[in-house]
Amino acid sequence: MKNEVLLEFQTFKKFIVLFILINIFYCSNDEFDRNPYLYEVSFTHTINFNLPEYDNLNFAGGSKYIPYGGINGLLVFNINGNDIFAWEASCPNHELKTCSQLSIEGLLAVCQCNNYKYSLATGQLLIEEIGNSSQYPLLNYRVERSGNTVIISN
Numbered sequence: 001m002k003n004e005v006l007l008e009f010q011t012f013k014k015f016i017v018l019f020i021l022i023n024i025f026y027c028s029n030d031e032f033d034r035n036p037y038l039y040e041v042s043f044t045h046t047i048n049f050n051l052p053e054y055d056n057l058n059f060a061g062g063s064k065y066i067p068y069g070g071i072n073g074l075l076v077f078n079i080n081g082n083d084i085f086a087w088e089a090s091c092p093n094h095e096l097k098t099c100s101q102l103s104i105e106g107l108l109a110v111c112q113c114n115n116y117k118y119s120l121a122t123g124q125l126l127i128e129e130i131g132n133s134s135q136y137p138l139l140n141y142r143v144e145r146s147g148n149t150v151i152i153s154n
Contacts, residue, residue, distance in 0.1 A: 035092050035136045038071060042154055045069035047076070049148040057084070057150075063104050063120055065089060069152060070141065072101040075109050076152070077120040086152040087123055088139035091116060102138075109138060 045068050049058055056062040060081040067073040073089040091100040091111035099113040108126070109118040117126045123138035144151045 035139065037095055037136070038088060038090060038092055038139050040154070041071055043069040044151060044153040045074065047150040047152070049150065061107060063107070065104055070139075070154070071096065074141065074152060075102060075104060075120060075138075076150075079121055082145075084143050084145055084150055085120065085123075086141040086143050087118075087120065088141065090139070092136035092139055093125065 045066065047054055047057070047066070049055075054064060057064055057076060057078050060078055062078040064076050065073060066076055070088045071090045075087040075089050077085045077087070079085055087102075087109065089102045089109075090096060091102055091113060093111075093116060094100060094113060097113060100111060102109040102111055102118070104110075104120070105117075107120050109120055110116070111118075118124065118138050119126060123140055125135050125137060141152050141154050144153075
């Protein structure tokens with residue numbers, strides 16, 4: 001009887017050590033780095049690709065600014081002929097101003113305030129400001145596609 005209790009206690013100790021090790025290795029102190037310039041906004045916007053105003057989005061590399069949804073509207077991009085990305089049309093690297101609405105130039109989103117350029121394919125800032133280590137990418141929104149209909153939401 002005494003051996004059984006000792007065996008159970010040793011098994012329990014092994015379990016506790018294993019639990020502690022898992023917590024040490026898999027838990028981190030990394031905090032989510034929230035963009036301080038863009039606030040949360042809830043919206044849903046539906047796009048019908050059969051409409052002529054969205055014809056450009058039916059093709060790889062096609063893009064369109066949509067003034068509905070998000071903070072300053074949406075930048076919608078067709079990456080490969082099938083997959084669609086939707087980005088916030090506000091520059092993510094400074095406070096909101098009248099000039100912070102992004103415009104589309106080819107495959108780039110451009111900030112009118114400071115000429116920052118972002119890839120519409122990845123959302124990344126293409127030329128980082130020297131000495132500034134906290135550069136933010138474009139804010140991405142959820143996209144669901146069903147046939148010729150796309151629903152963009154946050």
